[in-house]
Amino acid sequence: MVRWGMVIDLKKCVACHTCTVSCKLENFLPPKIYWNRVRDYERGIYPNVLRIFLPMPCMHCEDPPCRDVCPTNATIKRDDGIVYVDYERCIGCRACELACPYDSRFYFDSLNYYYNVKTPYEDFQDREPHQRYKAGIMTKCTFCMHRIDEGLRRGLKPGVDPDATPACVISCIANARYFGDLDDPNSTVSRLIRDKKAFRLREDLGTSPNVYYIPP
Amino acid sequence: MYEKQHAWETLVSLDMYLGGTGAGAFFISYIMYYIDVLRDIFVYGLIIGPLLTLLGLMILFIEVGNPSNAPKIMSNIRSSWISRGGIIQPLFVLIGILYGLLLDRYISTTIIMSRLLLNLLGISAFILSILICLYHGLVLNQSKSIPLWASSITPIIYFITSISSGMGIVLMMFGIYSLINIVTLIPTRTILLISYSGMIIVFSLIVSVISLVNSSLNEEYRISIAEMKNVLLISIIFLFVVLTLFYTLSLSPNIFLTMFSYVFNGIIMMFTGYIIRASILRNAYKVSYLI
Numbered sequence: 001m002v003r004w005g006m007v008i009d010l011k012k013c014v015a016c017h018t019c020t021v022s023c024k025l026e027n028f029l030p031p032k033i034y035w036n037r038v039r040d041y042e043r044g045i046y047p048n049v050l051r052i053f054l055p056m057p058c059m060h061c062e063d064p065p066c067r068d069v070c071p072t073n074a075t076i077k078r079d080d081g082i083v084y085v086d087y088e089r090c091i092g093c094r095a096c097e098l099a100c101p102y103d104s105r106f107y108f109d110s111l112n113y114y115y116n117v118k119t120p121y122e123d124f125q126d127r128e129p130h131q132r133y134k135a136g137i138m139t140k141c142t143f144c145m146h147r148i149d150e151g152l153r154r155g156l157k158p159g160v161d162p163d164a165t166p167a168c169v170i171s172c173i174a175n176a177r178y179f180g181d182l183d184d185p186n187s188t189v190s191r192l193i194r195d196k197k198a199f200r201l202r203e204d205l206g207t208s209p210n211v212y213y214i215p216p
Numbered sequence: 217m218y219e220k221q222h223a224w225e226t227l228v229s230l231d232m233y234l235g236g237t238g239a240g241a242f243f244i245s246y247i248m249y250y251i252d253v254l255r256d257i258f259v260y261g262l263i264i265g266p267l268l269t270l271l272g273l274m275i276l277f278i279e280v281g282n283p284s285n286a287p288k289i290m291s292n293i294r295s296s297w298i299s300r301g302g303i304i305q306p307l308f309v310l311i312g313i314l315y316g317l318l319l320d321r322y323i324s325t326t327i328i329m330s331r332l333l334l335n336l337l338g339i340s341a342f343i344l345s346i347l348i349c350l351y352h353g354l355v356l357n358q359s360k361s362i363p364l365w366a367s368s369i370t371p372i373i374y375f376i377t378s379i380s381s382g383m384g385i386v387l388m389m390f391g392i393y394s395l396i397n398i399v400t401l402i403p404t405r406t407i408l409l410i411s412y413s414g415m416i417i418v419f420s421l422i423v424s425v426i427s428l429v430n431s432s433l434n435e436e437y438r439i440s441i442a443e444m445k446n447v448l449l450i451s452i453i454f455l456f457v458v459l460t461l462f463y464t465l466s467l468s469p470n471i472f473l474t475m476f477s478y479v480f481n482g483i484i485m486m487f488t489g490y491i492i493r494a495s496i497l498r499n500a501y502k503v504s505y506l507i
Contacts, residue, residue, distance in 0.1 A: 043507075052507065069358050071299035072288040089288055092281020094223040095298055101361035103504070107223070109281065136281020201506045205360055213507070 003081040004143055004158065005182035005210040006169070007192045008055050012176035015040055015053035019168035019177070023057075026144060026167035028122065028131050030112045035104075035141040036168050052216060055177070057168060058083065058104040058141035059201065059209030066096035066105060066140075074138075081182075081210050084142045092136040101202050102209075110135045144168075159188065182210060218439055218501040221362065227279040229494040231272045232352040233381070235305060236374065236493070237486065238268030239348035240382020242312055244410070246342050248386060249319075252406045257393050259320055261386055266312030266341075268385075269348065273305055297355045304351065308344040315341050349378035352493075362500045364440040369425070370496060376421055381489035383414040388482030391475040403466070403478070411466075411481050415459050418488045422448045422455075425492070443499040451488045458484045 015038050023029070023036040039054040060083050067075045067083065074089035075096060097105045111133060113122050131146075133139065144166035151157075151164020158164040159180035169177040180189040189212070192198060198212035245261025252258065277283050289302035315337040353374030356365040364370065390407055403411075425441065425448060458481065465477035 039504075039506075054507065056506075065358075065360055068295040069298065071290075071292055071296045071302060072285055073291045074285075074288075089285060089291075090282060091285040091289060093298060094281075095296075095355070095359075097223045098221055098359040098365075098500075099361060101502070102506070103219070103502070107281070134282075138281075199507075 001079070001183055002181045003183045003210065004060070004148065005081065005180065005189055005212065006057065006143075006166075007178040007189045007198055007212045007214065009176045009178075009192075009196075009214040010053065010216040011214060012174040013038070013053045013055055014174050016173055018171050018173055019055055019057075022167045022171035023141070026147075027142075028133075030108070030133070031114055032112075033106045033108070033139070035106065035139070050216070054213075055168075056102060056104070057166075057211060058143070059102050059207070059211045060141075060143060061207040061209050063207055065099040065101070065205075065207060069095040069099045071095070078145075082143045082145050082148075083140070084145060085138055085140055087132060087134065087137050087139075090137040092138060094138065096138055101205055101207065105138055105140050108133060108135055108137055108139060218435075219504045220498075221500045221502060224497060226494075227275055229490075229497045231276040231279065232355075232374075232497065233490050233493055234268045234272030234275065236349055236352050236378035237381040237385060237489065238265045238270075238272065239308065239345040240378040240380070241265035241268065241385035242308075242341065242345040242382070243349065243379060244382045244386045246338065246345070248406060252404055254390075254404055254407075257390060258386070259316060260393070261389055262316035262319065263313055264385060264389070265345070265382070266309045266316070269305055269312075270309045273309070297351065297358050301348070301351045301355065304344050304347050308341060308348055311337055311341040311344065349375050352378070356497070356500075359500075361502055363437040364496065364500055367437065373421060373425065373492060373496065376417060377489040377492050380414050380418050380421075381486045383410045384482040384485030384489065386482070387411055387414070387478050387485065391478030391480075391482065394475045395472070395479070398471075407478075411462065411478065414485050415455060415462075415481070418485060418492075419452065419455050421492065422452050422488075440499045440501050444495040447491055447495050451491050454484065455488060 017038050019036050020034055020038060024034070027035060029035060036055065036057045039056060041052055043050050043052060060081055064075065064077060064083050067077055071093060072089045072091050074086045074091070075083065076086055077083045092107070094107055097107060113119065147166065148158045148164055151161060156164040159178070162170045165179050169179045178188050178192060180187040182189055184190060192214065193212050196214045198214050200209045200212055241261050242265030245258040245265060249255050249258045249262070277286065290299055292299040293303065315334070318334055350371060353371030357371050359365045387410060425444065462477050462481045465473050468474055
């Protein structure tokens with residue numbers, strides 16, 4: 001059984017926000033919606049201060065709190081661990097936005113475009129079956145499941161072949177992101193988690209995320 | 217560092233308030249109908265309660281982004297409280313209104329079967345009203361990322377304010393009924409009990425919430441309650457003024473003033489209930505520093 005996961009090396013991240021932009025390009029996201037963000041803040045008291053760049057996609061939790069609160073079963077966890085929203089079922093109640101500890105959910109209150117009219121690029125989203133947005137739905141990072149599914153269909157290996165890997169991973173300039181199968185003990189991600197003592201965010205909440213971080 | 221939630225605002229607070237108040241009004245009216253001598257007045261409460269819940273549901277319907285998917289709301293009863301509410305609230309509205317309407321006509325019927333059915337309707341609506349009083353707090357309680365909501369005080373406060381706002385409706389009904397019909401109704405012992413105990417309940421609730429500021433579990437929790445503090449302090453002063461005013465007015469020989477004091481008392485109880493609920497809904501903080 002595959003379980004897709006990601007490892008992000010905080011030592012390597014330089015906060016260039018390329019992952020944020022490539023995510024927006026890949027998924028045709030409208031203004032003010034960022035499925036992937038890089039948080040930038042300081043921890044500690046002078047002189048022991050640490051500046052942290054924290055890239056945050058959806059954590060694709062094993063036990064997602066967003067799925068538990070969803071009244072319409074629009075939030076679905078696939079067998080391979082990917083959590084996504086079925087836009088046809090979503091009622092737009094925003095309960096999942098409040099339940100998510102990682103702020104990984106983004107509400108489309110209206111369909112905005114960067115310029116008041118649709119540009120040819122934005123028009124392209126209508127031809128892409130995987131992102132049929134409409135007003136009043138909740139959206140989130142899908143681990144680029146359209147790329148993974150398409151890649152698997154063509155016999156590629158997600159995490160190794162760029163065409164089958166999430167856009168944020170292949171666009172990273174510092175090679176700080178790794179993608180692969182967490183259930184396979186020999187995959188890159190599994191080795192990194194073992195060797196570099198990777199941790200996860202807010203483990204106290206019991207969500208068990210599938211995105212790991214290598215400490216800075 | 218800490219982020220306030222902006223997903224649920226005024227419309228949702230109104231929906232939650234009306235839903236809870238309607239259920240609370242039904243709850244109190246049902247009990248009063250069986251124990252109070254002025255029973256006929258409380259039949260109105262049995263209809264007004266479900267109507268308020270219906271109004272709340274309609275506000276929710278406007279508020280959600282995609283109302284066309286509303287029929288699918290019941291598909292996750294296994295884990296989602298909103299989904300469970302999507303069943304119990306419409307059911308309560310239907311059964312409650314039916315019971316309130318039939319009660320007036322058929323209570324004196326001698327046919328045992330129909331009386332049995334009527335009582336069955338009443339008891340099921342009563343149980344549903346208790347569930348709805350609990351429901352809104354449990355919806356908030358399911359958001360584990362917001363410590364104020366995830367703590368067990370939120371469902372308790374939501375339950376108590378549902379009941380106290382329901383008491384407010386009953387008092388208002390009592391006052392308005394006698395003002396409209398120009399009858400001097402001598403307040404029975406239970407009405408007096410409601411009018412004083414309601415105030416005391418709300419008062420002690422606010423005091424206990426404020427006292428939580430210093431005995432906090434963690435930082436976000438403390439910030440949420442500290443934000444609520446000012447609003448709650450103002451409502452305490454308000455309550456003091458009203459309680460004094462109510463006591464003076466209710467002793468007056470003028471029937472208009474006496475009944476007006478009951479209406480006023482009811483309004484204030486509903487208002488404080490709304491303030492407490494809305495401040496819990498609005499002052500919810502999330503952590504944004506994750507490591």
